[in-house]
Amino acid sequence: MAEKVIYAMYDDDDVLKDGAKKLVAKGVKVADVFSPFPIHGIDPIIGVKHTRLGIMAFLYGLTGTTLATLGMNYFMIHDWPMNIGGKPSMTYLDNVLAFIPITFEFTVLCAAHGMAITYLLLNKTLPGMPATNPDPRTTDDKFVMELRLSDNGQFSEGELMTMLNETGVIEIDQKDIH
Amino acid sequence: MHKEAAIREPLILGHKTYHEITEDVCKPIEDKAPRMWYILFGIALVIGLYGVGCIFYLLGTGIGVWGLNKTIGWAWDITNFVWWVGIGHAGTLISAVLLLFRQKWRMAINRSAEAMTIFAVFMAGLFPLIHMGRLWVGYWTLPLPNHFGSLWVNFNSPLLWDVFAISTYLSVSLVFWYIGLIPDFATIRDRVKKPIPKKMYSILSFGWSGRAKHWNRFELVSLVLAGVATPLVFSVHSIVSFDFATSVIPGWHTTIFPPYFVAGAVFSGFAMVQTLLLVMRKAMKLEAYIHTKHVEYMNIVIMVTGSIVGTAYITELFISWYSGVEYEAYAFFNRATGPYWWAYWAMMTCNVVSPQLMWFKKLRRSLLFTFIISIVVNIGMWFERYVIIVTSIHRDYLPSSWSMHYPSHIDLGVYIGTIGLFFVFFLLFARFFPVLALNELKTILKSSGESYKNDTAPVHPYFAKNGHGSHGHDHGPDSGTGHADPNAEGTNDINNH
Numbered sequence: 001m002a003e004k005v006i007y008a009m010y011d012d013d014d015v016l017k018d019g020a021k022k023l024v025a026k027g028v029k030v031a032d033v034f035s036p037f038p039i040h041g042i043d044p045i046i047g048v049k050h051t052r053l054g055i056m057a058f059l060y061g062l063t064g065t066t067l068a069t070l071g072m073n074y075f076m077i078h079d080w081p082m083n084i085g086g087k088p089s090m091t092y093l094d095n096v097l098a099f100i101p102i103t104f105e106f107t108v109l110c111a112a113h114g115m116a117i118t119y120l121l122l123n124k125t126l127p128g129m130p131a132t133n134p135d136p137r138t139t140d141d142k143f144v145m146e147l148r149l150s151d152n153g154q155f156s157e158g159e160l161m162t163m164l165n166e167t168g169v170i171e172i173d174q175k176d177i178h
Numbered sequence: 179m180h181k182e183a184a185i186r187e188p189l190i191l192g193h194k195t196y197h198e199i200t201e202d203v204c205k206p207i208e209d210k211a212p213r214m215w216y217i218l219f220g221i222a223l224v225i226g227l228y229g230v231g232c233i234f235y236l237l238g239t240g241i242g243v244w245g246l247n248k249t250i251g252w253a254w255d256i257t258n259f260v261w262w263v264g265i266g267h268a269g270t271l272i273s274a275v276l277l278l279f280r281q282k283w284r285m286a287i288n289r290s291a292e293a294m295t296i297f298a299v300f301m302a303g304l305f306p307l308i309h310m311g312r313l314w315v316g317y318w319t320l321p322l323p324n325h326f327g328s329l330w331v332n333f334n335s336p337l338l339w340d341v342f343a344i345s346t347y348l349s350v351s352l353v354f355w356y357i358g359l360i361p362d363f364a365t366i367r368d369r370v371k372k373p374i375p376k377k378m379y380s381i382l383s384f385g386w387s388g389r390a391k392h393w394n395r396f397e398l399v400s401l402v403l404a405g406v407a408t409p410l411v412f413s414v415h416s417i418v419s420f421d422f423a424t425s426v427i428p429g430w431h432t433t434i435f436p437p438y439f440v441a442g443a444v445f446s447g448f449a450m451v452q453t454l455l456l457v458m459r460k461a462m463k464l465e466a467y468i469h470t471k472h473v474e475y476m477n478i479v480i481m482v483t484g485s486i487v488g489t490a491y492i493t494e495l496f497i498s499w500y501s502g503v504e505y506e507a508y509a510f511f512n513r514a515t516g517p518y519w520w521a522y523w524a525m526m527t528c529n530v531v532s533p534q535l536m537w538f539k540k541l542r543r544s545l546l547f548t549f550i551i552s553i554v555v556n557i558g559m560w561f562e563r564y565v566i567i568v569t570s571i572h573r574d575y576l577p578s579s580w581s582m583h584y585p586s587h588i589d590l591g592v593y594i595g596t597i598g599l600f601f602v603f604f605l606l607f608a609r610f611f612p613v614l615a616l617n618e619l620k621t622i623l624k625s626s627g628e629s630y631k632n633d634t635a636p637v638h639p640y641f642a643k644n645g646h647g648s649h650g651h652d653h654g655p656d657s658g659t660g661h662a663d664p665n666a667e668g669t670n671d672i673n674n675h
Contacts, residue, residue, distance in 0.1 A: 011638075012638050012640070014624075014638070014641070015638060015641070018640075032389050032390060033389070033390040034389060034390075035388050035393065036616075036620060037361075037388075037616075037617040037618070037620040037621050038394070038396065038397055038617070039390070039393070040621070042390055043390060043394050048390045048394055050398075051391075051394050051395045051398050053395055053398050053402070054398055054402055057402045057406070075321060075330040075331075075333060076333050079328060079330065080328065080329060080330055082332060084332070084334055098333065099333060101336075101343065101413065101417055102333060102338070102342045105339070105343050105346045105410075105413065106342065106346070108346055108350060108409070108410050109342075109345075111406050112349075112353060112403055112406050112407070113350070113353065115399060115402060115403070116353045116399065116403070119396075119399045120384065123386075123395060124385070125360060125383075125384035125385050125386050126384055126385070127381050127382075127384055128385075129384055129385025130385050131367065131368070131383070131385050131387050132389075133364075133387040133388055136369070139361070139364045139365040139367075139386075140196070140200045140368065140369065141195065141196035141200065168638075168640030
């Protein structure tokens with residue numbers, strides 16, 4: 001099903017933010033914003049929820065800590081205890097100090113890579129993925145607001161255009177997306 | 179998004195628009211490379227290939243080609259390893275620690291400093307690998323099930339901790355760097371016209387589109403990666419120092435090694451950043467973004483870490499006497515007055531005296547002086563590792579075993595070769611990658627750009643017409659329309675506070 005989308009382009013982040021706020025106040029739903037850099041404060045205006053990736057990073061880190069602990073306990077205590085200079089090697093607790101550096105490194109390794117991979121998958125940004133920004137200038141110095149007609153049933157296309165024109169927009173483009 | 183204090187020096191000089199930032203950074207990538215680039219690249223490549231040749235000779239013949247002997251079993255190779263790892267400490271420190279401390283000046287230098295870090299750690303990693311002599315069994319350092327009755331690697335050994343620390347540091351730094359690069363690759367992708375570069379940058383940019391939700395995640399990922407990378411930076415060189423500190427060699431087994439090595443690493447890393455950036459800003463015309471203030475900030479870091487290193491040297495000397503341990507005292511006395519006195523005093527001059535000159539404002543703001551000192555510091559830090567490693571073991575307990583270390587030409591070739599390879603990588607980076615973090619710089623333009631700070635930047639027509647403050651940035655909390663609700667804003671403001 002084809003859907004009508006309006007792309008409103010701005011040349012300043014503060015103008016776009018101001019415009020978005022005015023539109024949202026009138027009950028318009030802004031589907032998305034494309035920008036060359038993070039616009040601080042835009043998320044609560046257009047209703048983008050704060051990401052929960054941080055929780056994921058913690059869980060990945062916890063996985064790393066657990067794996068490192070279990071692994072070293074098995075390798076060094078159970079499977080092949082090594083007698084190094086007569087130092088205690090019989091229980092995990094006897095030897096734990098020597099295991100801390102690797103436990104820490106492995107925690108960081110798992111947390112960082114787990115989160116980075118999740119981030120790329122969630123964004124669907126992977127090698128070879130096509131770019132979906134509506135205009136190539138949005139990665140340079142232009143800011144685009146995306147409005148969907150289906151999200152804004154209470155307004156006609158003309159009404160949306162009028163409202164947009166009051167917000168300092170520099171170009172308006174319409175597309176049918178499938 | 180507060181307005182920065184007026185007395186802070188602007189971080190971006192002159193008047194720039196968002197588009198001009200893009201232009202300034204992308205131009206050198208899109209234009210033909212200057213002749214000088216080809217000349218430097220050619221020289222670096224020849225030196226690098228000579229090093230690769232030496233490495234092949236070493237692998238084919240065995241590590242007997244090194245200048246080691248029965249007494250001095252560790253010298254040149256480990257010195258270079260520690261030196262390169264140390265240099266590789268600045269990048270992640272700049273991007274991670276300074277991000278947590280909200281230091282905006284990092285944004286102009288973090289990209290190239292991180293690149294430098296990654297290339298330096300590549301070079302560092304090479305040394306333990308070739309030192310195995312049999313490169314193809316390098317995977318034996320990993321705890322893999324095997325046919326030797328399942329004999330595991332020794333998790334009690336600092337050398338194995340090193341394997342984990344260095345590989346974690348390298349891969350996490352690489353990921354941190356690349357995640358920041360993705361949006362900037364997208365900028366280049368959307369600008370270039372030629373089909374092959376377009377294809378290349380479109381693959382590199384992973385289809386980045388700059389959606390609000392993606393930026394929200396981007397900022398969180400940067401923050402969390404900075405959070406985990408910060409203790410990582412400190413742990414890596416602490417673990418490198420354990421290679422020595424957990425031994426029982428007088429001169430090595432000192433408890434102050436971890437902090438002392440970390441300070442030394444940051445010290446040499448920043449020096450290398452200065453060496454590279456002072457040339458790069460000139461060659462790529464980035465003086466508006468990396469200017470005297472940035473150099474001064476880095477010089478202050480060099481001064482502080484240099485003072486920590488100096489204090490550590492003197493503490494070591496004092497403790498060697500105060501401990502009353504004869505062997506310990508001899509090790510240090512011998513360092514300063516024995517056959518390696520020249521290396522010791524080179525280290526003392528370069529690392530203790532030279533950073534103290536940075537107390538003078540004139541000197542630390544002088545680019546030429548900074549450039550000279552940055553090279554002096556790197557020479558000094560190389561000598562530091564050489565002094566610690568070689569002088570501590572060249573006097574064995576039996577005088578009949580006393581010996582000296584003379585590097586062979588293969589030793590020299592491999593070391594010089596890594597410097598060549600490092601510059602090959604760095605020059606390729608400067609040619610094809612965005613050397614400044616475009617997306618981050620644009621976020622500080624309005625708060626730290628010179629023309630915005632002194633109100634000479636033109637007011638946006640939209641705000642001029644609607645009777646707003648100058649550029650939507652300096653109205654107070656009660657001026658109404660220009661701002662989001664301050665509580666909501668705090669939740670995702672990572673770079674700008």
